[in-house]
Amino acid sequence: MKIGIIGQGYVGLTISVFAGNHFEVVGFDNNQKIVAQLNAGKSHIEGVESRELELLVKSGQYVATSSGEDISDVDLVVIAVPTPLTSDREPDLSYIDAACKTIGENLAKPALIINESTSFPGTLRNYIKPAIEKYSISNIEHLYAISPERVDPGRSDFNQRNTPRLFAGLTPEASKKTREFYSKFCDQLVAVSSPEVAEAAKLFENTFRQVNIALVNEFAQIAHSLGISVYETLDAANTKPYGFMKFTPSAGVGGHCIPVDPTYLAAVAEENGAPATFIRRANEVNLEMSEYIVNRVQADNDGSLQGKSVLVVGVAYKPNVADVRETAAELIIMHLRDRGAVVSWHDNVVGSWHGENSAPLSGADIAVVVTKHDDVKVQDILGSAPYIFDTTGKVPGAKGL
Ligand SMILES: NC(=O)c1ccc[n+]([C@@H]2O[C@H](COP(=O)([O-])OP(=O)(O)OC[C@H]3O[C@@H](n4cnc5c(N)ncnc54)[C@H](O)[C@@H]3O)[C@@H](O)[C@H]2O)c1
Numbered sequence: 001m002k003i004g005i006i007g008q009g010y011v012g013l014t015i016s017v018f019a020g021n022h023f024e025v026v027g028f029d030n031n032q033k034i035v036a037q038l039n040a041g042k043s044h045i046e047g048v049e050s051r052e053l054e055l056l057v058k059s060g061q062y063v064a065t066s067s068g069e070d071i072s073d074v075d076l077v078v079i080a081v082p083t084p085l086t087s088d089r090e091p092d093l094s095y096i097d098a099a100c101k102t103i104g105e106n107l108a109k110p111a112l113i114i115n116e117s118t119s120f121p122g123t124l125r126n127y128i129k130p131a132i133e134k135y136s137i138s139n140i141e142h143l144y145a146i147s148p149e150r151v152d153p154g155r156s157d158f159n160q161r162n163t164p165r166l167f168a169g170l171t172p173e174a175s176k177k178t179r180e181f182y183s184k185f186c187d188q189l190v191a192v193s194s195p196e197v198a199e200a201a202k203l204f205e206n207t208f209r210q211v212n213i214a215l216v217n218e219f220a221q222i223a224h225s226l227g228i229s230v231y232e233t234l235d236a237a238n239t240k241p242y243g244f245m246k247f248t249p250s251a252g253v254g255g256h257c258i259p260v261d262p263t264y265l266a267a268v269a270e271e272n273g274a275p276a277t278f279i280r281r282a283n284e285v286n287l288e289m290s291e292y293i294v295n296r297v298q299a300d301n302d303g304s305l306q307g308k309s310v311l312v313v314g315v316a317y318k319p320n321v322a323d324v325r326e327t328a329a330e331l332i333i334m335h336l337r338d339r340g341a342v343v344s345w346h347d348n349v350v351g352s353w354h355g356e357n358s359a360p361l362s363g364a365d366i367a368v369v370v371t372k373h374d375d376v377k378v379q380d381i382l383g384s385a386p387y388i389f390d391t392t393g394k395v396p397g398a399k400g401l
Helices: 010-020 032-039 050-059 094-106 123-135 172-182 195-226 230-237 261-271 277-300 328-338 378-382
Strands: 002-006 024-028 062-065 076-079 112-115 143-146 165-169 189-191 309-313 342-346 366-369 387-390
Touching: 002 010, 002 094, 010 024, 010 050, 010 062, 010 076, 032 050, 032 062, 050 062, 076 094, 094 123, 112 123, 112 172, 123 143, 123 195, 143 172, 143 195, 165 172, 165 195, 172 189, 195 230, 195 261, 195 277, 261 277, 277 328, 277 366, 277 387, 309 328, 328 342, 378 387
Parallel strands: 002 024, 002 076, 024 062, 076 112, 112 143, 165 189, 309 342, 309 366, 366 387
Antiparallel strands: 143 165
């Protein structure tokens, strides 16, 4: 079997490497710089080892390409392209549409097409299948399935092998072939009755996290107003052996999933006349955390940040990854600058961002810890400024939520 994987980012490259150990894989990405790097055996994704990629490239099991013709003879296509929000915070399926165009215009034989990109229920049936048919060079009939991705970049305990995978085909044959494909590198496959259930389950998983993070962020503000420690209170609640799951407060949510996927669910809910008030409000609470934090920092510093040097420690959206998509650090920096602070940031994992480089971890009036990577020492953070505000709960001795 020859597999084409459209999009060679966090999801697509991870799948490519797992699949590459069993099948011939063509990784299609329209970013030619990434393609050149991948063909040189260099991974740009945490959790995908360059060594492993290099072996696959050398053995001819994996090749990256930006040429659509290279997927003309594949037996199976996985779609793993971004599904972000538009500037109006509406679902943006333009990348999915472009992927469908590549598939439709190039795929010259019947294949199984599996979508792994996160989107709202109905995307496979009402959007992807018609789009591929519209762009198709001939009347080839493909099979269609969904298997939402659950990868958590940077995580070592759960991976493609041991994370249960949901799937559903538009037809029983598509379901059967999808199971056969993933069972080569995933131990637990969970069939659901329709693609819409799989699509909705993925959105609900991330909405569950978004809402609980918002709840604990609101609770952090309540605990502070009561003069009690939010962390001690959460640890106390967490001694209950059932009916409670601990979430910890933060500067907000980031990455490609938690700030985005719930909006896909809210959009489809509202389109169908169902309420999404809870989801919409949770999103606002998480976005408002940055302003709350900057208010606290300002109040602790004589009520003014004008002219003060503030170092934001950690701008990636979570520890040990270089991913800055939707990072809460962005809003924190914006609010600090709005109040006249002179802001720099330290994050050697990210390195450079928005044309600025990571600054030394020292010499500021104020440090605000947004993300703590494992290799950043608490001692070094504490020495970086006379006043430290920690939003992570990982810097004992600092002020914090
Ligand atoms: N990152 C995660 O942790 C994660 C987890 C689960 C699900 N997802 C979902 O998976 C999908 C992909 O996310 P990601 O994190 O891998 O994105 P990513 O930005 O890391 O990678 C996407 C890749 O697709 C490429 N691309 C964009 N348009 C293309 C096109 N038309 N043809 C070919 N390549 C194209 C980009 O150049 C990029 O390399 C999204 O729907 C996302 O919500 C992501």
